[in-house]
Amino acid sequence: MDKIVIIGNGISGVTAARHIRKNSDSEILIISAETEHFFSRTALMYVYMGHMRFEDIKPYEDWFWEKNRIDLKFDRVEDIKTDTKQLVMKSGGSINYDKLILAVGSKPNKFGWPGQDLDGVQGLYSFQDLESIEANSKNAKRAVIVGGGLIGVELAEMMLSRGIAVTFLVRESKFWGNVLPDQEGKLISRHIQKHHVDLRFNTELDEIIADENGRAKAIKTKDGEIIECQIVGLTAGVSPNVAFIKNTNIEVERGIKVNEFFETNIKDVYAIGDCAQFDQGVNGRRNIEQVWYTGRIMGETIAQTVTGNRLAYNPGPWFNSAKFFDIEYQTYGWVFAEKLEGEADFYWEHPKGEICIHVVWDEVTGLFKGLNVFGVRMRHDLFDKWLRDGAGVDEVMANLSTANFDPEFYSHYEKAIVAQFNAETGRNVELKAKKWWRNLIRN
């Protein structure tokens, strides 16, 4: 019987283990140096903010693993000997494997800033980061957050929940500029400022200044401004956590190099999740994907391959979601920061400026390409179907009421949206009455 060893107990590794167990009787071992049990990484912020306890962000009770015969080991892998199929463990000794799945995740980016390793300087990724931010928050008055993306906003929200003031340095001229179109970036920027965050665009970190104990006490921007702070949050993206693999025979570039079957250059060694780098992005995606959902899809897929049903990574239409303070964000399909050539788009914003919808389609064929929504929830199933079936933008707009996923009694804006859509684009869409959403899927 095969022994399948998975390094990393994040969403990718754990999903792989669960699905391997569904398909086979193989021996399964998950090794993690981070925590004994799987937890939801995306929920670390809620533990800090006091919404939940750590035990609440563990998606499975502790008995789950033994019941499903998934062995756990809380230890660090120091080296991988691929020729003898052995893992060298930090606690001493070694572990044999027949098949090895690397799901080792990422680590926060550091770009060589002076002082980036001082006490009080950290990212927000791991359980250890949660512990250190807890410690760093004692007596902190101000935090400076570097990097205008999702984790940065989360960190800002965390700081504010403890009464710590936040200065937020964004290198670009708008928020999350490499992902969000201008309008959405502005909407979110306004919302962040409404929460009294000192948001600085076009501002870059120059260096972090230490006090006599080697703790961060201030930062200096490239413009020479000194900002006193006790915490520096580095949230300028993450990169694959592959340092310990670089010494092995496994080929590593930015991430662990894999083909679409997650196979590395070494037989029986696979990589999934944040740490995997595809030769070529699959289905038009980036070649390194660091999202919860892609990790899960990769875990589902690799489980097939290692249990004898060799399957390529074949994710469906892109989707993602986030929450910026009080505003939820969902996206289906592709809405790029800069419209591609041949694309047309339509943007509607509620007069109060906290709800918006952004639709992109092919200028010529009218093919629906993607949607961003802020402050509105949309039905994943419908958009997934529309994107796979190649629905036109008119069909999508006509069925917006059915696609809406907001709780009952919420105000609806579809009429205003479609009216403005028709007026701006010269198209002639008639909004259809809401119907039971599954009826649209069956047709």
Add this chain to the structure above:
Amino acid sequence: MKNLKYTGMVIFLIGLAIFTTTPFLGNVKMTEAVMLETLDEQKLGNLEVQLREQLLDKEFSSAFAFSRAFIGIYEAKNEELKANKEWGQVMHTKSASVALDLSRASNNGIVTQNKWLFFFLTFGLGIIGALFYIIVDLKLKGPPGIKNDGIYHDTATNRGWIGVLTAVWLVTFYIVLYFHPYIMTDAISLTDPVKGLFKEGAMASQWFLYGLLYCTSMLVMGVRMYIKYRHNKYQIVRTTSVLFFQVIFAFLLVEILPLFGLPGRDLKNAMPLDYTFLYKYNIQELLDAGQFGMFLIIWGFVLSIIVVPTLVYFYGKRWYCSWVCGCGGLAETLGDPYRQLSNKKLWAWKLERWLVHGVLVFAAILTVFVGIHTFTSLGGVNDGEGVSTIMGISAFDVRDWYGFMVGAVFAGVIGTGFYPLFGNRTWCRFGCPLAAYMGLVQRFKSRFRITTNGGQCISCGNCSTYCEQGIDVRAYAQKGQNIIRSSCVGCGVCSAVCPRGVLKLENGPEAGRFGNEGPIVLGNDGFQLNQ
């Protein structure tokens, strides 16, 4: 702003402290007139000699002291009568309630002399202080949105010492209310002026005090709900609904109907939650009340047998549990700060199924016993005594057991008293027979479900944590499955706290109700999804 909040808390605590002190402020002296007026012939015959010797015209410094003395005499006499087998003379009224009547009529303490003043010092200060404390959150907690910051850092809401103290106070309150009401003689009397607004000169009962306190708590904490969920219309509408049904149906109508000579009944209280409906005295009273009484009898059956399951079929049991019900109403307002404390573990779910269905079976047995007794006696069987013993078990005993174990201890003492320790729906989840009945309909024959939005779940656990019914919502959501659980009361908070827009309460065709049958979650085209 913060200071305003603290000031509110201090004012509230002063009101609470005065309320809690009232049992020590009495001054009870029973006069001959009161004794003769309050006690019926049998009791007078049994007790008059001792009462004249030991209690009459003696001053007691509290209703408690007086009542203990009275109860001692009463119980001793009953023991003596039983020992002598003088069954005809044994008194069946509960000594505690006779003691309450006597001390109510004989109390002349500072509270009874200044009822309005003390009403203001307790209810008034409590309401003002609490509202201050609550309303400043409009500014303090920032723009509208989910603000659960610090809930698990606060000892009031994380089972810390304030939570424990709160639970001790509540449990004590319920024990006094149900079993030793004479202790709160003074607290009851300070609501006399409010009772007087309905009928001049009427005296409040302990249930009037409780009802008033219940409505007040719901209204004040309802304001908190309006502020906390001001961004969420489902919560606003739902909160308005529970407040409406509590204040109008459970309180005002019950007080107002008797003014027109009609029986005061809570029209929305359905069997078997309303377990006294079939009791002989109740049916008799309704029969005596003419057409309206007859309507109430028919309505009682129609409500439980037709209205309840029909509406559960269309909307899920939420239409009752979190929109109409009084117990649910208190849980959704006063209990909201404690919703995260419900146990999500698998063993708790197993326990829940045994307990809640056990109570349902118990309630069914009670209904059979009481129903047979009531209708046989009204039908004139055994000279109107009816059939009260079935298989050697007395209907009166079944009534007493149920009333004590389920009605008082489970619903009151544990159900509400333990809010700060076990969460706000302990009764609804583990004990309520009506919830169990509706749950069966909801699980097997209903259009209601909580839809999971494709593959958008990130397993964060907010939904499970804030589920007051202890449902592990995440376990379903992260598999892309819909949530269909008999215990779900449809409060909608899982959907509200979800940071990724994954959950939606909805009613729809039963086909495909359970959603993704897996094992693959939406978003992965490498596999066939079961559609």
